[in-house]
Amino acid sequence: KFEKVWLIFGVGTLLVFLTVLGVSAFYLGNQPPSCLATIDPEKVETQAPFNEPGLKKVEGKAWDYELVFVAQAFNYNPGDVEIPFGATVKIIATTKDVIHGFEVAGTNINMMLEPGYISEHITTFDKTGEYLILCNEYCGAGHHLMTSKIEVV
Ligand code: CUA
Missing domain, CATH: 2.60.40.420 (Cupredoxins -  blue copper proteins)
Structure with missing residues (x-):
């Protein structure tokens, strides 16, 4: 019955990791630093x-x-x-x-x-x-x- 606990722990860790990755990519990665102005x-x-x-x-x-x-x-x-x-x-x-x-x-x-x-x-x-x-x-x-x-x- 401990397997279930480990499984939940493993999946939970993965979800936290992916969330952090997604949030940082979305909020931090959408503009290269120091190049804020854009032009066509x-x-x-x-x-x-x-x-x-x-x-x-x-x-x-x-x-x-x-x-x-x-x-x-x-x-x-x-x-x-x-x-x-x-x-x-x-x-x-x-x-x-x-x-x-x-x-x-x-x-x-x-x-x-x-x-x-x-x-x-x-x-x-x-x-x-x-x-x-x-x-x-x-x-x-x-x-x-x-x-x-x-x-x-
Ligand atoms: Cu190298 Cu322009």
């Missing part, structure tokens, strides 16, 4: 701010400039951009096709660009010079050629 990847170039990639001065915000990037296999738009030294810049980026990386060599900026999501990072470059932007997610045959450049002047 088919219409990236017609939607602000991605209709005007590049650097733009902004007023009344905690940052001085917004720097908008559109990624696609195998380049970034813009491919080369100048930023004034000391400026606080909000980088806003998305991808038109597949997952790309957005790593700025020599800094802590390292984002993943996912189709349908907008990635953002606020930063101030503490040194003048050239910063290489690299794609660090394998995205196809031209992956290793996919770069852009920030010049802090």
Whole structure:
């Protein structure tokens, strides 16, 4: 008669486990963290701010400039951009096709660009010079050629 107890215990444990799994997947897994804003990847170039990639001065915000990037296999738009030294810049980026990386060599900026999501990072470059932007997610045959450049002047 103890078998019945063990059977109930076993099934009960399984149910608790599945419930926890289901709840966590539903509540925690429905949005990748830090990519809360969404965009239709088919219409990236017609939607602000991605209709005007590049650097733009902004007023009344905690940052001085917004720097908008559109990624696609195998380049970034813009491919080369100048930023004034000391400026606080909000980088806003998305991808038109597949997952790309957005790593700025020599800094802590390292984002993943996912189709349908907008990635953002606020930063101030503490040194003048050239910063290489690299794609660090394998995205196809031209992956290793996919770069852009920030010049802090
Ligand atoms: Cu884009 Cu690798």
